[in-house]
Amino acid sequence: MVFKIQEQVDLSPYNSFGVSQKAAYLADIQDAADLREAREFAGSKRLPILILGQGSNTLFIKDFPGLILHMNTRGREILPGAGMLRAAAGENWHELVKFCLQNSLYGIENLALIPGTVGAAPIQNIGAYGVELEQFFVELEAFELKTGELRHMSKADCEFAYRDSIFKQDPGQKLVVLSVTLQLCAEPTPQLGYAGLQEALQGEEATPQRVFDAVCAIRKSKLPDPELIGNAGSFFKNPVVSRTKLLKLRESYPDLPAWDTDDPDLVKLPAAWLLDKKGWKGKTRGGAAVHEDHALVLVNTAGATGEDILLLAQDMSSSILQSFGIALQTEVRIA
Numbered sequence: 596m597v598f599k600i601q602e603q604v605d606l607s608p609y610n611s612f613g614v615s616q617k618a619a620y621l622a623d624i625q626d627a628a629d630l631r632e633a634r635e636f637a638g639s640k641r642l643p644i645l646i647l648g649q650g651s652n653t654l655f656i657k658d659f660p661g662l663i664l665h666m667n668t669r670g671r672e673i674l675p676g677a678g679m680l681r682a683a684a685g686e687n688w689h690e691l692v693k694f695c696l697q698n699s700l701y702g703i704e705n706l707a708l709i710p711g712t713v714g715a716a717p718i719q720n721i722g723a724y725g726v727e728l729e730q731f732f733v734e735l736e737a738f739e740l741k742t743g744e745l746r747h748m749s750k751a752d753c754e755f756a757y758r759d760s761i762f763k764q765d766p767g768q769k770l771v772v773l774s775v776t777l778q779l780c781a782e783p784t785p786q787l788g789y790a791g792l793q794e795a796l797q798g799e800e801a802t803p804q805r806v807f808d809a810v811c812a813i814r815k816s817k818l819p820d821p822e823l824i825g826n827a828g829s830f831f832k833n834p835v836v837s838r839t840k841l842l843k844l845r846e847s848y849p850d851l852p853a854w855d856t857d858d859p860d861l862v863k864l865p866a867a868w869l870l871d872k873k874g875w876k877g878k879t880r881g882g883a884a885v886h887e888d889h890a891l892v893l894v895n896t897a898g899a900t901g902e903d904i905l906l907l908a909q910d911m912s913s914s915i916l917q918s919f920g921i922a923l924q925t926e927v928r929i930a
């Protein structure tokens with residue numbers, strides 16, 4: 596295919612909130628050669644660059660004056676060596692999970708139905724139902740926008756953390772993921788730590804297919820489908836606070852839930868619980884709303900602008916700061 600750059604592109608089909616902003620330029624990236632051309636183009640016009648997968652974790656609040664690299668590289672390959680698999684960045688994540696099941700490669704069933712691309716998965720170390728990408732991550736290949744060189748990055752290089760990695764900070768933001776290599780399990784290894792998952796299995800044997808089906812069913816019952824109503828899943832991360840802070844908060848909120856973290860001094864609190872306590876479910880601002888059933892999910896009900904959604908999110912985080920002394924961090928990338 597001939598490499599083509601489109602101009603003045605409406606971004607509504609390129610983000611799961613469905614907000615309508617424009618990009619000055621957008622390039623559909625099929626391979627590393629396209630990236631080289633795109634880099635030269637942006638360099639010659641001194642354009643800022645933004646990397647985009649399926650836009651399911653991105654909120655556009657204004658027009659983008661530069662070049663968007665829309666990642667559309669394809670390919671999935673089972674590698675020699677038990678359970679090793681490489682997938683191109685533009686592949687759909689959920690389709691990869693299905694492909695793994697079909698090929699008796701196990702472990703990522705709990706991450707079924709997470710929207711978006713394979714290339715975006717390491718950016719926030721996607722996670723759900725007790726599993727995170729980093730558990731299966733081996734390495735990735737990235738294109739350095741600064742130098743135009745290809746680079747292999749190990750798990751340690753990526754500095755994974757809870758919904759975080761080196762790619763969320765400079766200079767990591769200048770790296771375009773081209774492919775991701777995972778080490779999966781040849782034997783089923785069901786991970787049933789998440790209580791709702793045990794219940795959904797209703798005492799049946801936890802085969803990988805059943806775990807996959809249960810995760811899909813829970814997600815469909817809980818989260819709005821972005822095809823039907825624009826959203827980006829959880830808008831905020833769950834805050835991590837000290838145990839001392841937890842004890843203090845529990846003097847006023849004895850039923851405040853908390854989860855242990857790897858650090859014995861720190862606990863993670865459910866942002867949805869905090870927001871729900873402050874009555875945010877169903878609140879609206881312009882065409883933006885907090886989902887009726889899920890206080891962590893902001894939705895585009897009727898032609899919301901990115902700014903409507905952002906202002907609503909800011910009001911929500913201010914109320915949490917005021918009431919609990921906790922500064923929420925966004926999980927969604929604001930562009």
Ligand SMILES: Cc1cc2nc3c(=O)[nH]c(=O)nc-3n(C[C@H](O)[C@H](O)[C@H](O)COP(=O)(O)OP(=O)(O)OC[C@H]3O[C@@H](n4cnc5c(N)ncnc54)[C@H](O)[C@@H]3O)c2cc1C
Binds near residue numbers: 648684718
């Ligand atoms: C309904 C719903 C439910 C969700 N549930 C979950 C969940 O359970 N767990 C979870 O972790 N997330 C969840 N998300 C968030 C989202 O699905 C993930 O963050 C996903 O990985 C985003 O993929 P994307 O291709 O759409 O990324 P985009 O929104 O296109 O990009 C996200 C970030 O990744 C960067 N990026 C994308 N591709 C590349 C690349 N090839 N190289 C370098 N950088 C790149 C972008 O620059 C941006 O910073 C949910 C979203 C929705 C809409």
